[in-house]
Amino acid sequence: MHRMGISVYPEHSTEEKDYAYMRLAAKYGFTRIFTCLLSVNEPKEIIINKFTRFIEQAHELGFIVGVDTNPTVFSHLGASPLDLKPFSDMKVDIIRLDGHFSDREDIAITHNPYGILIEFNGSSNTALDLMIERGANTHNMIVCHNFYPQKYTGLGWNKFMEFTNKYKALGLSVAAFVSSNNENTFGPWPVYKGLPTCEMHRGLPIDLQVRHLLATNKIDDILIGNAFAREDELKAISQIDKTKITFKLELAEGVTDEEKNIIYSYPHFGRGDASDYIIRSSVPREDYRNKTIPYRKYDKELFHRGDVVIVNDNLAHYRGELEIVEKDILNDGERNFVGRIPTQELILLELLKPEYLFGFIKME
16 A cells, blocks of 8 residues: 655744644645654754654654654664664654664664664665565565755666665565655755655656656655645645556547547556557457447547557447557558647656556546
8 A cells, every 4th residue: 555745844844834734734645754853953852852742743643754864863862773762752653764783783673672663775775685684574674765855866767666676576665755846845955956766757747756656566655855745736646546557648639528438437458468559458349349439530640659549430340449659650540549648748658567557637
């Protein structure tokens, strides 16, 4: 089950603003909060009191809370890998280790008696497999990627997937960050260019960032790295169908009600006997065997990548089949052009494997 999350940075905000943001996110089904202790420069007692109150408020709203730490934070709070009582006193649910201790201490911390989840840095080549071989408690181990405030420094997609595949192969839950496009957002550091994990996501609509991560079938929890996201962004994420890959679709002029029915009312999945040229959803064909889909003229000679077409009466045996074009094909009059996947959304097409479920989002 996927969890959606926000980030809250009490040292850079007010209790009133943070609580209002948490309430808003809870309204839209968000259940996880990330916060950072690396950037907090206050005495131990003030940190513990402030963050205890903050975490209690978050719990009342149904959130679990993870805190970003490193050995310096542990030392400042009087904690150690063998003694997590200060974090337990703050009611922390997840301790994210941005930096590491010794191999033995990293293993020992996963056996803490408080049941606090230990979250390892997913954007590095950490030898979690060796830790598990040496007795680390996988029930208390999860993974979360970094976010990257500086433009052009986010993970490349291939490297992101390399790290993600490594940790998923160990059976561990993996989280990653997306970024709000709201104005004047902030994170733990004075950099304001967004906070995504993957550089390619910086500046994309936030729902597309989330849908792209979900389409990998590898990412469990997705967190908005910067604060505060707009309400329309939170709402857009809440409306995502997390059960399949979904595309926005720019409908063509003249699309009929029957064609809209095929687009939006059927479960679609690419056939296993996949072509290089088109992704074929054959499910609607059975219902349209004895119906009609009249040919509609389309002036272009070719259909291009991202075009969506439906087979018409001129190829009656396949009538009703919905197809997504992957490589240029000839417009021979046997397919009606019904819409185009927007250019930004084509990154999802690269992740649509044979027999994966997919669908289309009605654009307002």
